[in-house]
Amino acid sequence: MARLQALALGTTEVGDAPPDGDAIPEPELEAKPAAPPKGKRGKGKEGEAEDDTETTVQGRLLTTLKRNGVLFHWKGNRYTFRSPIIAAYLASLTLKPEDIPAKLNATAWQPAIAYSALHVKLDRVVAERMKAAPDLLNDNLIDMARWLAYAPPDVQWRGALIKQLGTLLTQPNQYPLIRERAAAALIDGRDRNTLVAFRRAVRKADPVTRRLGCLGLGALAEPEGQKDLLPLLNDQEEDVQLAAGMGLGAIGTEDALSAMVEAFVAGSEPLRRAMAEAFAALPNDGYEMIYEGANSDDMLLRRASIFGLRRIRTTWALIAIYRAFLEDEQWYVRSAAQEAFQEIQYGKVTNPTVGYPKPETIEWLQDWAAEKGEQIQTTDAAIQMMLRALQEGEPGIKQLAALDLGQLGMVTNIKSLYVALRDGRDEVRAAAHRSLAYLQQMLGEKLPSAV
Numbered sequence: 001m002a003r004l005q006a007l008a009l010g011t012t013e014v015g016d017a018p019p020d021g022d023a024i025p026e027p028e029l030e031a032k033p034a035a036p037p038k039g040k041r042g043k044g045k046e047g048e049a050e051d052d053t054e055t056t057v058q059g060r061l062l063t064t065l066k067r068n069g070v071l072f073h074w075k076g077n078r079y080t081f082r083s084p085i086i087a088a089y090l091a092s093l094t095l096k097p098e099d100i101p102a103k104l105n106a107t108a109w110q111p112a113i114a115y116s117a118l119h120v121k122l123d124r125v126v127a128e129r130m131k132a133a134p135d136l137l138n139d140n141l142i143d144m145a146r147w148l149a150y151a152p153p154d155v156q157w158r159g160a161l162i163k164q165l166g167t168l169l170t171q172p173n174q175y176p177l178i179r180e181r182a183a184a185a186l187i188d189g190r191d192r193n194t195l196v197a198f199r200r201a202v203r204k205a206d207p208v209t210r211r212l213g214c215l216g217l218g219a220l221a222e223p224e225g226q227k228d229l230l231p232l233l234n235d236q237e238e239d240v241q242l243a244a245g246m247g248l249g250a251i252g253t254e255d256a257l258s259a260m261v262e263a264f265v266a267g268s269e270p271l272r273r274a275m276a277e278a279f280a281a282l283p284n285d286g287y288e289m290i291y292e293g294a295n296s297d298d299m300l301l302r303r304a305s306i307f308g309l310r311r312i313r314t315t316w317a318l319i320a321i322y323r324a325f326l327e328d329e330q331w332y333v334r335s336a337a338q339e340a341f342q343e344i345q346y347g348k349v350t351n352p353t354v355g356y357p358k359p360e361t362i363e364w365l366q367d368w369a370a371e372k373g374e375q376i377q378t379t380d381a382a383i384q385m386m387l388r389a390l391q392e393g394e395p396g397i398k399q400l401a402a403l404d405l406g407q408l409g410m411v412t413n414i415k416s417l418y419v420a421l422r423d424g425r426d427e428v429r430a431a432a433h434r435s436l437a438y439l440q441q442m443l444g445e446k447l448p449s450a451v
Contacts, residue, residue: 016433059198084111092116100125107444111144117151126157130164135446136436142163145185146305162189165196169212175433175450176208183212186227187219195222202228207237214240218247228258233263233271242274243265251277257285262381263290267298276308289311294320303333310340356408359383368393387416398423398430421450 018080026310065071070086071079081087092115095103103109104125116122116421126147129140138339141164145151148158168174168182169337170416183201198220201213214232217225245263248256264275276293290312293305306324309317321344324337329353359365359382369376376382391400402420405413420432433450440447 004321009026010425027189030135033240039059060339066281082404088112089115092118092120093251095120097121104129114146114150114206117155122147122151123155123157126161130157130160134449136433136440137181138445138449139446141168142181142185145189145285148189148191158191159193162186162193162197163190165189166194167195168199170201170209172206174209175432176430177437179208179212182382183216183291187216192220192265194220195220195225199225199228202226202232207235207240210235210237210240211243214247218243218250221250221252221382225252226251226253226259228254230259233259235314237398238268241271246278247281249275249281252282257282261289263300264293264304265298269304272300272304273307276304276306277311280311291316291320294324299330299333302328302330303336306333306336306340310344313344340416359386359404359408362404364388365389365404383410383413395425395428398425402428402431402435406438409439411439411443414439414447418450 005293052115062073062105064069065079066073069082072082073079080091088111091112092107093183095112096118097120100113100122103113129144134140141161145164145165146160148161159333165182169179183198184199187314194216194419198213198216198318201209201216204210204213210232214229217229229244229247229251232240235241235247238407241263245260245267246316247409248260254315260275260278263271264279265272266274276290279289286308290305290308290442294309295328296305302324305319307319318341321337324333325341328337359375365386366376367383368389373383378384386401386404389397390405395399398420402411405417414436417432417436421429421436423429436450
């Protein structure tokens, strides 16, 4: 590692002999003739000159790294690191403050720039990015969260960046996608001070913000966060209840487990299922709760326990599922057990590479066109009908049209999506914004802010 760092920093040359005590191991267990001094050439047995630099130090270094799986050797005498983490860290050692602005928009350099926060002062770069006009996804701020994870704890910009990310998460009339990205960025920063932002989030009126706040508190796993999560097990929104339960499972304190048990026994059916799945990740206390639930007189508790058992890949869990499949008196429980047993035995049959359908074959679009007395037979006609649905349809239809335009990569119709950002319904605006985000990712270029 010391040798690789020296090479990356340029403090030594590839052909230089390593310092005493740091000799590079021989790639083969056989005696090697002593190499002549650097720059001199010796005679091979056929009288041909051999370059010491090429055949000894560099060759042995590369051979050793290849043999141990650190490097891949490609045609043209090119090498790449097997682990992108190693490549990014070593690349970060070459960066100077004046080099970083030119590389900020290069995707391949993003991990290296994050690692550079370990040994480069990024104050000026951070200040400029925080003042810059935001793009569609607020990448200027969100990308810097990863820098927090490696920057010294006393950097001046830490508090200001966390505050701005917290504002993105909690400010009114924010797009859900931006809230999601801000929450992920706060977690990615690995800073305990982000707890404040998530505690504020769970107190907001917007259910998406509360849900993300619950997940954030769980991801931080700070016991202090449980007092904010406990009341949300009774939230009016089911998604918030589930997120609060999962957050408590991640925290795992005694009080959190007690609240989870109560929700498992007396909560709504989806909450019971979520608690059973959370218990499956807690062998010391959770397995016992799932086992007792599977033998309970309460039908809904038995069914919920099946979803926890299917995550415990042990013999006793499989036996409990099989017994419920064969013997439970309630069909509702047996059907869940049958599905779980088949999944454990044969796995899920899924095809992750199914492509998007052609526009003219989309069912909802065909049905909506039929209501309007139209028929769709070509791709162009389908696209025009989709644009019409975005303008004239009911909110649900507008939402589908907006999402499909982005997922299908309809870049030439990007203006229609920006227009949809002014729609009167929140769900339509959110769908249009998410669709524009799809297009930004496909294009690899930043789109203007939706503000």
